[in-house]
Amino acid sequence: MKKDYKGIIFDLDGVICYTDQYHYKAWKMLADKLGIPFDEQINNRLRGVSRMESLEIILEKSEKAYTEEEKVEMAEEKNANYRELLAQMSPKDLSSEVKETLDLLHGTKLLAIGSSSKNTAFILERIGLAGYFDAVADGNDITRSKPDPEVFLIAARRLNLKPQECLVVEDAKAGVDAAVAGGFDCAAVGDAAGYGAATYSLKSVCDLKELA
Ligand code: B16
Numbered sequence: 001m002k003k004d005y006k007g008i009i010f011d012l013d014g015v016i017c018y019t020d021q022y023h024y025k026a027w028k029m030l031a032d033k034l035g036i037p038f039d040e041q042i043n044n045r046l047r048g049v050s051r052m053e054s055l056e057i058i059l060e061k062s063e064k065a066y067t068e069e070e071k072v073e074m075a076e077e078k079n080a081n082y083r084e085l086l087a088q089m090s091p092k093d094l095s096s097e098v099k100e101t102l103d104l105l106h107g108t109k110l111l112a113i114g115s116s117s118k119n120t121a122f123i124l125e126r127i128g129l130a131g132y133f134d135a136v137a138d139g140n141d142i143t144r145s146k147p148d149p150e151v152f153l154i155a156a157r158r159l160n161l162k163p164q165e166c167l168v169v170e171d172a173k174a175g176v177d178a179a180v181a182g183g184f185d186c187a188a189v190g191d192a193a194g195y196g197a198a199t200y201s202l203k204s205v206c207d208l209k210e211l212a
């Protein structure tokens with residue numbers, strides 16, 4: 001990894017912290033109530049995807065058709081349950097390895113968040129990273145979610161950098177595709193590691209230290 005990136009744009013869920021289990025629990029509560037089968041395999045398809053698109057994926061298994069109004073109510077119910085679970089998070093949910101890596105990079109790079117989540121500010125506050133990043137772009141800023149590059153393009157613009165000057169770090173295939181579509185290099189971790197479309201495949205976020 002020799003390229004001298006000026007900025008690094010981090011996905012949030014699955015890269016900086018792990019809210020996957022909370023998404024799963026909150027969607028499972030809703031699916032159980034509706035009598036729709038839902039498991040970890042379906043949950044994996046929700047990674048990086050927006051809330052309403054996630055709901056559509058869950059409803060693929062429903063025998064009943066729902067109105068838009070009903071769908072909005074369902075998404076709100078899921079989000080209320082999800083936020084109750086998020087409220088239990090604390091700075092302990094930020095691993096020391098991730099924090100050390102961020103602190104090291106912070107000296108030489110501009111750092112941003114590029115997340116599909118509309119709960120980004122709440123999550124960052126819970127894990128002790130409110131105000132830490134040089135820019136934040138999230139689900140509240142965009143009209144098209146990953147694999148569209150919108151959220152990363154907004155993050156880069158807020159850093160006053162071109163996509164070619166930034167590296168995106170992602171754990172979801174939809175996020176890697178979004179980065180590539182926006183003209184960014186992308187480091188894949190976790191679920192997306194080994195995905196051919198990414199520029200680099202990392203074992204963990206800590207491997208980014210080589211860039212500093
Ligand atoms: P919310 P990321 C994404 O965050 C999650 O990976 C995805 O599972 C979730 O559906 C999406 O945020 C929307 O989240 O309901 O909180 O707005 O990975 O892009 O940081």
Ligand code: MG
Pocket residue numbers: 011012013014015047048170171172175
């Ligand atoms: Mg993610």
